[in-house]
Amino acid sequence: MDIKIETEDSHSLLEMASIGRLSDELVIRVFEEQSSIIPHIHLTKGSGPDWSFESCVCIEYNKYFVHKYKSAVIQSRSQKLNKLQMSELDSFLRSGSSISSITNWQYLLDAWNRNNVDSICKFSLTLTQPDFSKITDTQIEGV
Numbered sequence: 384m385d386i387k388i389e390t391e392d393s394h395s396l397l398e399m400a401s402i403g404r405l406s407d408e409l410v411i412r413v414f415e416e417q418s419s420i421i422p423h424i425h426l427t428k429g430s431g432p433d434w435s436f437e438s439c440v441c442i443e444y445n446k447y448f449v450h451k452y453k454s455a456v457i458q459s460r461s462q463k464l465n466k467l468q469m470s471e472l473d474s475f476l477r478s479g480s481s482i483s484s485i486t487n488w489q490y491l492l493d494a495w496n497r498n499n500v501d502s503i504c505k506f507s508l509t510l511t512q513p514d515f516s517k518i519t520d521t522q523i524e525g526v
């Protein structure tokens with residue numbers, strides 16, 4: 384039997400991949416996104432779905448992503464990273480993955496591909512990583 388835990392924001396807790404943990408218990412996650420054509424990661428603190436901190440960052444651009452369809456409560460939780468968190472995210476992704484010869488960035492791209500098999504966005508592992516140490520305040524909205 385296939386048991387899924389559906390959360391308020393339509394993310395199944397079972398359908399996500401944890402990419403890594405930064406300091407201050409900030410966890411980089413890739414979810415199975417419903418019909419999302421703008422690939423992004425979630426950075427969360429605490430336990431879901433009521434994360435004490437949540438920020439979404441585009442994968443292809445160093446810009447924030449905002450889930451338009453989500454409730455006002457969740458949208459208000461779309462928080463910004465501080466400079467230290469941005470630098471940590473950038474250097475973590477550029478470093479080697481603990482499980483193979485690929486980088487954490489490539490692991491993240493592969494996790495997106497695996498968790499979003501129906502997405503029109505599939506990544507080659509050769510995609511250049513944006514500079515996440517300088518995430519701009521520009522927000523990209525999507526479903």
Ligand SMILES: [Zn+2]
Pocket residue numbers: 414416423425439450
């Ligand atoms: Zn999302």
